[in-house]
Amino acid sequence: MKTYSKALNWSNVTVAAHEVTYDPDASWVKFYLGINRYALYSREDPTILQLLKDLQSMTVVNAVVKPSGHHLKLALKMRNLAKVMYKPMRQQRDDETPEDVFYFVDFQRHNAEIASFHLDRILDFRRVPPVAGRQLNITGEVLHVTHNEDLRSVFFTSPANNTCFFAKCLYMCKTEYAVCGSPNHLEGSMSAYLPSLSMAPRVSIPNPWTRSYTFTGRQEWEDNPFYCDTVKQQPPYNSGNRLLNIIDMSIFDFLTGNMDRHHYEIFSNFGDEGFLLHLDNARGFGKHSHDEMSILAPLTQCCIIKRSTLLRLQLLAQSAFSLSDVMRESLQSDPLHPILTEPHISALDRRLHKVLSAVQQCVRRLGEDEVITNDFIKPTVNPTVTTEMELLR
Amino acid sequence: MKTYSKALNWSNVTVAAHEVTYDPDASWVKFYLGINRYALYSREDPTILQLLKDLQSMTVVNAVVKPSGHHLKLALKMRNLAKVMYKPMRQQRDDETPEDVFYFVDFQRHNAEIASFHLDRILDFRRVPPVAGRQLNITGEVLHVTHNEDLRSVFFTSPANNTCFFAKCLYMCKTEYAVCGSPNHLEGSMSAYLPSLSMAPRVSIPNPWTRSYTFTGRQEWEDNPFYCDTVKQQPPYNSGNRLLNIIDMSIFDFLTGNMDRHHYEIFSNFGDEGFLLHLDNARGFGKHSHDEMSILAPLTQCCIIKRSTLLRLQLLAQSAFSLSDVMRESLQSDPLHPILTEPHISALDRRLHKVLSAVQQCVRRLGEDEVITNDFIKPTVNPTVTTEMELLR
Numbered sequence: 001m002k003t004y005s006k007a008l009n010w011s012n013v014t015v016a017a018h019e020v021t022y023d024p025d026a027s028w029v030k031f032y033l034g035i036n037r038y039a040l041y042s043r044e045d046p047t048i049l050q051l052l053k054d055l056q057s058m059t060v061v062n063a064v065v066k067p068s069g070h071h072l073k074l075a076l077k078m079r080n081l082a083k084v085m086y087k088p089m090r091q092q093r094d095d096e097t098p099e100d101v102f103y104f105v106d107f108q109r110h111n112a113e114i115a116s117f118h119l120d121r122i123l124d125f126r127r128v129p130p131v132a133g134r135q136l137n138i139t140g141e142v143l144h145v146t147h148n149e150d151l152r153s154v155f156f157t158s159p160a161n162n163t164c165f166f167a168k169c170l171y172m173c174k175t176e177y178a179v180c181g182s183p184n185h186l187e188g189s190m191s192a193y194l195p196s197l198s199m200a201p202r203v204s205i206p207n208p209w210t211r212s213y214t215f216t217g218r219q220e221w222e223d224n225p226f227y228c229d230t231v232k233q234q235p236p237y238n239s240g241n242r243l244l245n246i247i248d249m250s251i252f253d254f255l256t257g258n259m260d261r262h263h264y265e266i267f268s269n270f271g272d273e274g275f276l277l278h279l280d281n282a283r284g285f286g287k288h289s290h291d292e293m294s295i296l297a298p299l300t301q302c303c304i305i306k307r308s309t310l311l312r313l314q315l316l317a318q319s320a321f322s323l324s325d326v327m328r329e330s331l332q333s334d335p336l337h338p339i340l341t342e343p344h345i346s347a348l349d350r351r352l353h354k355v356l357s358a359v360q361q362c363v364r365r366l367g368e369d370e371v372i373t374n375d376f377i378k379p380t381v382n383p384t385v386t387t388e389m390e391l392l393r
Numbered sequence: 394m395k396t397y398s399k400a401l402n403w404s405n406v407t408v409a410a411h412e413v414t415y416d417p418d419a420s421w422v423k424f425y426l427g428i429n430r431y432a433l434y435s436r437e438d439p440t441i442l443q444l445l446k447d448l449q450s451m452t453v454v455n456a457v458v459k460p461s462g463h464h465l466k467l468a469l470k471m472r473n474l475a476k477v478m479y480k481p482m483r484q485q486r487d488d489e490t491p492e493d494v495f496y497f498v499d500f501q502r503h504n505a506e507i508a509s510f511h512l513d514r515i516l517d518f519r520r521v522p523p524v525a526g527r528q529l530n531i532t533g534e535v536l537h538v539t540h541n542e543d544l545r546s547v548f549f550t551s552p553a554n555n556t557c558f559f560a561k562c563l564y565m566c567k568t569e570y571a572v573c574g575s576p577n578h579l580e581g582s583m584s585a586y587l588p589s590l591s592m593a594p595r596v597s598i599p600n601p602w603t604r605s606y607t608f609t610g611r612q613e614w615e616d617n618p619f620y621c622d623t624v625k626q627q628p629p630y631n632s633g634n635r636l637l638n639i640i641d642m643s644i645f646d647f648l649t650g651n652m653d654r655h656h657y658e659i660f661s662n663f664g665d666e667g668f669l670l671h672l673d674n675a676r677g678f679g680k681h682s683h684d685e686m687s688i689l690a691p692l693t694q695c696c697i698i699k700r701s702t703l704l705r706l707q708l709l710a711q712s713a714f715s716l717s718d719v720m721r722e723s724l725q726s727d728p729l730h731p732i733l734t735e736p737h738i739s740a741l742d743r744r745l746h747k748v749l750s751a752v753q754q755c756v757r758r759l760g761e762d763e764v765i766t767n768d769f770i771k772p773t774v775n776p777t778v779t780t781e782m783e784l785l786r
Contacts, residue, residue: 099553100573156608160492180493215549 020061020081027051028082031130032195035391037270039126040277048130055132055190056335058082063142065154065167071108071282072167072179074142076190083193086136087113087282088179088186093341097286103259104213108282111339113189116256116281118330118339119348122323123255124312125248127278131191133336139163139184187336194277200391201268202277208237209250209298210262221297228302236272243298244306244373245276250298251309255323255351256284257292269391288343291351296358303362306375310359317352324349413454413472420444421475424523425588428784430663432519433670441523448525448583449728451475456535458547458560464501464675465560465572467535469583476586479529480506480675481572481579486734490679496652497606501675503582504732509649509674510584511723511732512741515716516648517705518641520671524584526729532556532577580729587670593784594661595670601630602643602691603655614690621695629665636691637699637766638669643691644702648716648744649677650685662784681736684744689751696755699768703752710745717742 023029027050034041041048062077066085074086087110097106110133117131136142143155143163155165156178164180179186194200208231209221221227237243246264253261260283266274299305316323324345331339362371416422420443427434434441455470459478467479480503490499503526510524529535536548536556548558549571557573572579587593601624602614614620630636639657646654653676659667692698709716717738724732755764 100551100555100557100571102552158493159495162493164493178493 020079022081026080026082027054028080028192031192032199033390033392035195035200035267037267037274037391039275040129041126043124043126051130051192052132052333054080054082055084055130055192056134058084060136060141060145062146062148063151064148065151065165072165074188076142085191085193086134086188087191088188090179093338096288102215103211103283106260106283106286109285110187110189110282111336112256112258112285113191113282114334114336114339115327115331115344116252116258116278116284117191118327118334119255120252120278122316122326122330123252124308125252125275125278127275128281129192129194129277129279131189133187133334133339134190135185135187135335137184138165138181138186189282195392202265203268204263204265206263207261208246211259213262221301222294225301228298232302240273241275241375242272243302244304244309244375247298247302247305248309249276249278250296251305251313251355252278253284254292254295254355255348256281257286257290257295257347257351258284259292259295267391285340285344288341288347291347291354293354296355299355300358300362303366303371304373305359305362305371307372308375310372313352313355317349317356322349323352413474415474419473419475420447421473421585424585425592426783426785428588428593428660430660430667430784432668433522434519436517436519444523444585445525445726447473447475448477448523448585449527451477453529453534453538455539455541456544457541458544458558465558467581469535478584478586479527479581480584481581483572486731489681495608496604496676499653499676499679502678503580503675504729505649505651505678506582506584506675507727507729507732508720508724508737509645509651509671509677511720511727512648513645513671515709515719515723516645516702518645518668518671520668521674522585522587522670522672524582526580526727526732527583528578528580528728530577531558531574531579582675588785595658596661597656597658599656600654601639604652606655614694615687618694621691625695633666634668634768635665636695637697637702637768640691640695640698641702642669642671643689644698644706644748645671646677647685647688647748648741649674650679650683650688650740650744651677652685652688660784678733678737681734681740684740684747686747689748692748693751693755696759696764697766698752698755698764700765701768703765706745706748710742710749715742716745 027047030047031041031051034045034047036042058078058080060076061079063086064075066073066075071090072088074088076084076086078084087108089110090107091109093111113131114133117128120126120128138155143151151165154167155163158164158178158180160180162180162183164178166178194202210219212219220230224230231237232243237246249261249264253259258281260280265277265279267277293300315321316326327340327348328345331337331345359371420440423440424434424444427438427440429435451471451473453469454472456479457468459466459468464483465481467481469477469479471477480501482503483500484502486504506524507526510521513519513521531548536544544558547560548556551557551571551573553573555573555576557571559571587595603612605612613623617623624630625636630639642654642657646652651674653673658670658672660670686693708714709719720733720741721738724730724738752764
């Protein structure tokens, strides 16, 4: 039986009978070149709008099924050499995560990937690579164009005559994990890849507020209210931005309800002061009626927050400019809209107020000066320094 | 990591701190003693009613989680030494099998096990071991009484504070297959075990009309309308009851919609003339709106049927004595009633008429004498011969 390692190796895959063309002006190239030590893209970068459009239309030339737990993804290679991760729809917009399901076995949701990109952008973090929704014809646009034997072997026709695919697995094929088109079209999220690890190495670091990923185990932070004091003494959390970035991430995850943040990644080239990538957000937006306060533990235990983050949150808590309205409008630009049901969108306002209440409680206890922190590293406007801080140029 | 083989070995399990008592008058013992070469029990045997009652109340003294595909079962040992297979509820009564799901990855349904026992009895086959529904307290009635470390290690409390268990597996634990009580009670089917293989050996024989169990493969019977001619020439199908019994089974499976009959079992002691056991019926009753005609292939291709079976079917097709009414009434005796939704119950009448139409078409083509066959082996009323034909005495 073939092993994953072979199936996953891009270099083993021939891009047969397809002309691939490298265009230095392609939006994905510009996106790579625009990554800097402050964010994945700049606030008004027209490249991102173009990349979102391109994700919806680029021609696939190869595809590899990537299994991940009981999820299925397709790693797509495009004619213009862009790489894209496609996560197919696994559940309906109004399905809620069953109450007995642990966060680490929850479905991955394509619409959570899309919504998280929009939310991260609205929060002005810009740490999620661009994601757009797309109705992909998995037969015409994927299977028939790829000339890939490994791929053919995992495609099949369902009893209802729909085209489906599953992950080939080492031990036994879990065909109950198959996903099916209708009959060929299948909606999913298209996430732009980051530059390859050889071009832009990243490190993956355990989240100090990780969960136990067992049924019964508890982590120290769950029982020790002074846990942050320990974290604060350890590098890299004892200086610079890192702890504040962790708190940004916890606010982001609390708003989406994502409990599955065991690691985070940063670009090695930017050193300890680089921003935290907000990757893999597909387990957010599982339950609209529940606010998982434990996700906010980094904020409530450390009682610090970046001033810039707080200002943004306060702005989005105003009724004239509410987070739910901004999200609703932003998500309308996606071809698969509505991306989130109304209960999920309005939950954002409720959760935002809970974040602001948590900050207020800290301020009441410790005073504004202790809690609201100036960002340690300020963006510079000096163009020569900016260039130095970019990732690839 | 411990392997299944150890976990599944009853002899490794100590029935600690429990007085187990062997009662030769227990209903399960009488059931065993009543098994004869014609059926698992006789038509009016009061033992079966008592056994159904006992299945609902017997005290558990040990339990072993038995994984089977992505299903979970508990092999229970009772204080009176009865053995019972408990299949927990996995889907709601009104859930339908999704149209893209193949028969071999479909859920197993506890209510299908219960309903199939009743249907088999109504059809007068009596080839399904007794099954009753039961609300089991998986904490109080199972976990706390069993003193079994292997069992403890697969029990956990869900985020919603319900008690759950999962199957320990060789490679990785698929916790998404866990089942949960509410908070401790979980309904399921309780199937009486057959006598052990050492007491009453059975053989498992591939069904000549098996399916391919792959996405694309087809079996000869699916494309060759003369397939039965080949089967008829091969022992044990070239003489005696066997082919007629296969046709009985296909009618039974067609009525429940069970496509998952790859093998059948018979008791070795009764030789080639023994009846076919109708075991493992949990994949029936998946779709009420669809009648899978291919399940009837043995009947439509061989065009023979036992006279006794046909008479029974004709009786149950009369409006005054309709199969749906008899089933509805029979299922009401189960503590978990309603066992089937109305659409599933009324589908039985529709399917029964399709069986009778298929017989009619055969008669029209080949004449009654060719199609309607006297049972080759007649039950005898001579008591000495009867004794000889019983399984255990």
